[in-house]
Amino acid sequence: MLPVAFVQDKVAAHRESIIRFLREICAIPSMDSQIGPVGERVQAELRALGFDEVRFDKMGNTIGRIGDGPKTIVFDSHIDTVGIGNPDEWGWDPFEGRVDADGRFFARGACDEKGSTPGMIYGLAIARDLGLLDGFTAYYFGNMEEWCDGIAPNTFVEVDPGLRPDYVVIGEPTKMQVYRGHKGRVELQVVARGRSCHAASNHLGDNPIYKLLPVIAGIRDLEPQLGDDPFLGHGKITVSDLHVNTPSINAVPDEARIFVDRRLTFGETVEGAIRQVEVLIPPDDREAIRVEMLFYDDPSYTGFVYEVDKYFPAWALPEDAPIVRAGIETRGLIGLPPAPTGKWNFSTNGTYWAGKAGIPSIGFGPGEEETAHTVNDSVLLADVVKAAEFYALLPGVVV
Ligand SMILES: [Zn+2]
Secondary structure: OOHHHHHHHHHHHHHHHHHHHHHHHOOOOOOOOOOHHHHHHHHHHHHHOOOOEEEEEOOEEEEEEEEOOOEEEEEEEHHHOOOOOHHHHHHOOHHEEEEEOOOOEEEOOOOOOOOHHHHHHHHHOOOHHHOOOOEEEEEEEOOOOOOOOOOHHHHHHOOOOOOOEEEEEEOOOOOOOOEEEEEEEEEEEEEEEEEEEEEHHHHOOOOOOHHHHHHHHHHHHHHHHHOOOOOOOOOOEEEEEEEEEEEOEEEEEEEEEEEEEEEEEOOOOOOHHHHHHHOOOOOOOOOEEEEEEOEEEEOOOOOOOOOOOOOOEEEEEOOOOOHHHHHHHHHHHOOOOOOOEEEEOOOOOHHHHHHHOOOOOOOOOOOOOHHHHOOOOOOEEHHHHHHHHHHHHHHHHHH
């Protein structure tokens, strides 16, 4: 029998600390993958709660470990956020935030996804105190995700600490439900080469923007033909940016490129997705236009470089996978009303944990995905606290 009431009492006793901690980490900006200062603050909390190991990894993510048992579980919470956009669109300071009459806290990162960090950290400390982590090596992993989902977990497994967990819980917003997958994606570019000349003599040039027109139109009309899956939904494709190399706006450019965001459902491969765009190129332009997958090789704020494809596979665990069932059971133990398992529309670090590495992973966190990246980025504080009960009890259920 798990000491559910004990856990709930312990969480209730820490309610004010959990909320204060959330507000403090939201008050520290962590945009553009700059997670050093917020990591310091998180690590102070980890030390105060007596984690066995607290440090930055090589990439600059925060690692907090409890125990050294044979089973390894990772609680993954990204602590970077997107920018704030136009400050005038916020009716409040996006970092200080505000709490409304319903106890909903609005701030950049509140939902996506600093809101899961306090519950994970307090949950793990409470679980340890009650002996619920016996036999486990349990990690809190506060990482950077917004610029390249999956890269931080990829380095966790292959570089530092260089181990493959048995289970992962992703704290992206799930409305306090258990999520078990999402679509994959790939970022592509289509580059057309042309011949530059003065616009007054454009007949001497070859305009690469015009070469791309049939490709752009083909992409616009392609979506109905993309793959479909009953759980993950339909594939999507979007021309998301356009760049031109031109000596002047009075010249024919020499190069034009579009960027394509492609969301992959089950049954769609990266090779197939590239081929679907390649066949849109008119036969006469096959030499002048190429379709390429992008790579991510930006250095992290610590200067760490780890090159990865910008291909992120789709993943979904079956409803009866042990970690999914454990999540459902844990929800029941803490009194959350029955709810179907779900999926995210957006992409998460699950692309690596489950998609590339095949590690059983679920999502559980406070907040609604719909408010992420908007000025309404928010969570119910009651859910932030309640989530700690889930994180504390899950390891004892999954064993
Ligand atoms: Zn997120």
